[in-house]
Amino acid sequence: MTALLAEFVQPDDLLAAVRRVREKRIPIIDSFTPFPVEGLDRALGVEDQRINWLGFAGMISGALLGWFFQWYANSDYTLNVGGRPWLAPPSFTVLTFEFSVLLGAFFMFFGLLILNRLPKLHHPLFAAPGFDRVTSDRYFLLIDAPDAAARRFIEDLHPASIAEVEP
Amino acid sequence: MDENETKDRLRQLAQQGGRRFWRGLEEMLDDGSVGEWLAAEFPSAFEIGLGRRDMLKIMAASLAMSTLSGCGPTAESPAVPYVNQPTDYVPGIPRWFATAVPFDGYAQPVLAECHAGRPTRLDGNRQHPASRGTISAFAQAAVQQLYDPDRSQAVTYRGGITTWNAFDAALLDEAHRLKKSGGAGLRLLTGPASSPTLMRQIAALRGVFPSMRWHSYSPVGGLRGVATRQAFGRPLQVMPRLDRATVVVSLDDDILGPGPFQVPAALAWSEQRRKGQGMPLLFVAESTPTLTGAMAHRRLATASGRIPLLAAALSGQKPPLDPAEAAWVQAVRKAVEDNPGSAVIGAGADQAADVQALCMALAYRWGAPGRTVTYTDPVVAESDAGLAELAADIDDGKVGVLLMLDVDPAYAAPGPLGFAEILARVPFSVHAAGMYDETAARSQWHLPLAHPLESWSDCRAVDGSVTILQPLIAPLWQGRTVHQMLDGLLDQPGRDALSPVRDTWRSQLDESAWRRSLEDGRVPETAFDAVRVQPRPLPPVAAIAPPAGTEVVFRPDPSVWDGRFANCSWLQELPKPASKVVWDNPVAVSPAMGRRLKVENGDVVEIEVEGRRLRGSAWILPGQAADTVTLYFGYGRRRGGTFAEGLGYDAYQLLPVKAAPSAGARIKRTGATHHLVSTQLHHAIDGKDLVRVVAPGEGIDNAAETVVGHPDEHSLYPRYPYQGYAWGMVIDNDLCIGCNACVIACQAENNVPSVGKEQVAVGREMHWLRIDRYYEGEPDHPFTHFEPVPCMHCENAPCELGCPVNATVHSPEGINEMLYNRCIGTRTCATYCPYKVRRFNYYYFAREAAPLEWAHRNPQVTVRARGVMEKCTYCIQRVQRAHIAADRESRAISDGSVRTACQNACPTSAITFGNLNDPDSAVSRKRAGRRNYGLLDALNTWPRTTYLARIRRHGAGEA
């Protein structure tokens, strides 16, 4: 089966197209832009907070790791340092925070790669004509096009070009 | 072993590097030597008779060889047992031998700690009244001198190396020739001597050579003999009793200062001082600041040349005095009247004889003879004549054979004598000494003298009692003792070292008595009894004011004395009490003179006395008499070892033949500067609570200068509980006389390296224990405070908080631990330390010592490598030794069974160490006293080391 890749010159044309296509209940696979186009995700109706949650989870686990690691290290070989007790939570706070930041960043970054299925060096779309301008000044819409009607509908949107691709 | 071998070994030794974390002879000398060496050490030193020397020779050789094999960086350390192990020997446990180190003719009684047959450290001899277990810095340094790689190592003739046999032969010829002439032209030159054996031998020599003459010379000491003759008609040793007299008057007489009398004087002084009444009242009039002056209740800075006027005034005459002097005299007289029959007075040894005599008479009149001042026969025997006479005789060609035993006249003679030059005119000149010094270079024969710790000999202590010196190790460089040298003249060349000494005592001491006196370090019933004396009428002293112009006084250097310790890095790096200068001798100049000449510290000045000139760099010394310049002996040496040579100026150049302050000198600044290195650049007390002073019976709480802050018990954390032992230290500032004995003791015990002048100059000295010196009042006549500062072992240790790797933590007994092997050298602990008592190994200082010197390292203490922090550990090795001994028997460590090195050495017992959890321990009781305070206690560090405030009687304060 094939998919249609429609190329637009203006971001707002893309947005308009997206809205119309969705009204027509034509399934949209994805849309591609050189930069995050304001409102595009809403128009596409994609909703995804997982990254934030991952980061948050990372920070929590980092904090726990940081605190309990210090707790363990101090209890493993208890020493009298400057007359302080071996368990000195006030001085543990700093590293607890550091660790929460570290794991937060890691979760978030690697979460991003995994959710985005990156790295993906080879992708059929790269073969699509003119797709190299997706990182410059062209805006693409990729839709499932089972029938000719849908295709015609897309053509009525006057994209700069239409290409059939194997997603 | 012959000279060439020796030379080779030395060269090889010189090339050897140290080994990281080296510990003890057990590892360093692990080859054949150890066994033989120990075998030779046993049975214990005093039983060895004839044939021992050969044995010892091998040992000396093997020390050299083994040092070689032991110090390679990759040296594997095999275990080397004995062939025949002595019955009472236990591997790994040090043994102690009693002996003495002579100093200016007086015995300093010591106990030597020996590890595997090698003396590593000297302690005082508890059983000896002249020591009571304490010891001076000089005596302790003997160990370092013993292993000094620069020591004279071979017999030389006209500078070329030869053998003992050659010398014996030559001496024999001379002896024959001399016999015929009855010893005409035979001269003996020694330092001050009290050795009975030496006296016996000299007597014997007189028998063989009737016209022999014995000269003795010491640049210090002066005219005591003459003075006592004038005062009492006979030579005497006059001892002011600081433990009994309630008023002590010193006219330029440094009673508590360095020298053979320091330890006994300090012992006596502290005995009375310890009663806490601020007694005795000490009145000092002196030209240059001394330890005695620092302890004075009332100190007068005045020219040495005006001392006769003061003496006259005190004796009732009416000499012209300036207001300050008059006031001081007034105060003294009042004190003397208030304390009838309990005052003593003494004048400096370089004062004119009649002045000294007058003071002796005054002391007799003011005090209770026999109680506040005692008289005994002189301990140091009187010789036929001095150096001046000898020089004259040489000039007249009367001297044919000159034996110079353990003296260095070519260096230490007064410049005007020109002794170094005329020495060449002596047909047969023999010089025996430990170092190849200036005299050695100018004598025909130079003989290596055995070190006191290598020798059989005997010597009298200050109280006259005799200590037999026994060898603790074989002569490292095949040296002979003085007695063996004289044996050579008595037709017994090359006889063993023991015999001459044993001969002296054979009649008095049978074998068992001989053993006992060796074990005790004291021959019973040899102390001198006090003698009753009758003062003779004295003519009034000529109380004429000295001529105008600058006055020059001469003093032995507080660190290297007359120069004999000049090659000892411990003492070179020992801060001089007054100036804290190291590795140099400054020209002491008063602040007033400094202002007048526009001279600052380090400016080179030229002093001219009777046409002779000298250049040295000035040091402004608060408390110095306005127009007086002080020159210190012991420096400006041209020979005498790598450390000794080329430092400072040679004060002997200006020393007048008749020892006395020379007036009418001229001083001017040359414009040149020479950087003098001092370990303390700032001296004003910054806030009086660093050193606190109270009136007798008073406590800190109501002291004039009161505490700023009290330890704050409120903390985020609970206070750490210390069960069991809680080690702590109390230092009594009222007893500390700043004599530096503790500093050297700490250095010797804990393998603290010397770092050299350049490193001290950038502030990298390594002393774990330093003595801070602060001035109070105006610089022209200040009050001086001494304060020993070791690690405070704070319970809230700021340093520990900073260390990222737990290299410094607290022990469950409250000791602030420093783990060298864990330290990575971030230096955070030292940065955080408010007391700056931590020392950092910026380089591998310990390795810079010559391999031979490693022999006196303490095997119980790790030698620190480069890049690690170190500091006072409360002598943890001693604490642990006591701990293990006690724990083995599951008993408690008794109070006083752990004594730190500094505590052991301190002649005034100013330092107390013990268990704070035991309310009855000495340290707890002191800490409970009202004079107790913590240094910087406002910082809430809860120091384990605390201080007792100094006591000052009201009214006596202002100088």
Added chain:
Amino acid sequence: MAQIFSPSADTWLRLALAGVTLAIIVAIAFLIGFVTSDYRTNVDFHPAQPVPFSHRHHVGGLGLDCRYCHASVEVSADAGFPPTHTCMTCHSQLYTDAAMLAPVRDSLANDKPLHWARVAKLPDYVYFDHSIHIAKGVGCSTCHGQVQRMPLTYTANALTMGFCIACHRDPAPYLRANEAEVFDMTWKPAPNQRAVGQQRMIERGIAGRNITDCYTCHR
């Protein structure tokens, strides 16, 4: 536009990343392995000795007491090595002309000591004291191993800080009843060792002491 990367490129990239990660893990594992290896900790190290002295024969076979040769073990930090004289007390009678004993005889004859290679070595900044361990009931074999089975003496345990600290943290399993047991090479812990061990800790005053304090061993 043409593809820059072939379809397999991703596979290769992922493999490469996985490879790097794996390499790091392996490197760490190897490091740990090396640090704890017998090679580095000298375990099972048979140094060459001047005389092939056999503890198996003397201790295992003849049943000599440790203290016969290591005489100062109860009173000093050093256990001490036997002087040549000690060897000759017997060997002046036994095997008087055995070739292997020649060095011993020479030593006595020429008054030149034997050089034994140390088997149990500690760094110079570690201050181990035999006497206190003996006094508190820590037996020889606990550290030195089954010496009575060693034809040539070798290091039985890795004398690392870990080894020492393990016992200092929990001495109970190693404390023996009495002198006899301390020097008994074949000693086995009692079935209720922990209980008796803790009892002994209290009796011998070990319980109260913190012996993991740094200055216990380092100075």
Added chain:
Amino acid sequence: MNRPVVPLDKPMSHVGDEIAGIPLDFPRRRGWLAGAGGTALLLFGFFLSAVVLFIGGVGIWGVNSPVFWGVAIMNYVWWVGIGNAGTLISGLLLLLDQVWRNALNRFAEAMAVFAIICAGVYPILHLGRPWLFYWMFPYPSEMGVWPQFRSPLTWDVFAILIYLLVSILFWYLGLIPDLATVRDRAKGRLAQVFYGVLALGWRGSARHWLRWKQAYHFSAAIAVPLVFSVHSEVGMLFSASQLAGWHSTFFPPFFVVGAAFSGFGVVTMLAIVIRQTLHLEDLVTDFHLDALARITLGLSLLMGYCYWWDMFNSVYSGDRYELRAVHDKLVGAYAWSFWTTQFLNVVVPHIFWIRRARRNLVVLFLVGLAVTIGMWFERYMLVVTTLYHGFLPSSWNYYIPTFWDWAVFAGTIGLFLFPYFLFVRFLPPVSIAEIKEKILELQRERRA
């Protein structure tokens, strides 16, 4: 603003052409070689002096007792400070949604990364036994001993390391889409593969962008507090001691401000150099420089406040030792360091009250330089004036850095600049996608 902050008049593709053109077809090859070569020499000097240091020991430096810390620690603090500002500019301004920030954030972040590396080497270099530095990390050792987690040094070790990792992630995250741009414009196979792999196959999917934005903002949101914590800890390195002049709860904020200040100084210089050499006038506009100038001025006022508030604290405390610390700052042996700091950090930036000065590249550059140097002197003042006069006058001493102190310092400048040259040459120095985003935003605003 008469001129827009981003080039609105040009087509979207223009930004990409301009920036992606830099790595692909570098305009200033000769100049670059010269600069890179020079800094490479400095870098070599760094390794040389490090070797000398490890062989000779820290004794070759001027440190002594009581000044146990010297130039090494000063430089450490200095570099950390510079690094922090990079993250602040990028992260904080992103959260505040400052449009003009997008032209600067990329090379500010690069500056942060390289500055942290420079800072990171010092704690190791200044060790007495540097080969044992790994004892500061928690790993199961046969000794059973762990790092000491109450020590500010341990905090710093982790802080610096984590800060480095997070900044690199943050930096790379922003780079990914731009690397894709460069990839798609690259002609040569090598360039395509190089940038292709780095771009991880980015293809601008709307879903990817959605998550990317979340991630990007999230990193910014945690990077900013991280910066505050990092330099607060550096401040605690001093204030955790009891020494007069250091022992103050005021230090952490004081240090954070100082960090931002010094960093802005360096960013200003970098911005000017890059803008002029690579002709980015339409991206790094006068407005940007003006903004930098205003911030520098503001921070300088804040710095002045900190200095004098710190001293007021000391005086107000009435503590004898604190008073002496103030006295030493004002007239002590090292007063020159204090007054130099005051002049360069507090006086000089006041020139920015003048509008023309804010627009004058030379003035801007010089002030940036002044601030950077001034902040170094501040660290000198803070470290030495407190250490050379401890509590006990007996331990007072002076401090004189040696040749090797300076050699290592010069070396680390190479360690900073050489990688920076590589960055400018081979990576897009300005954020392409973010600028485009802003362009669309502004275009829409105009239409509305």
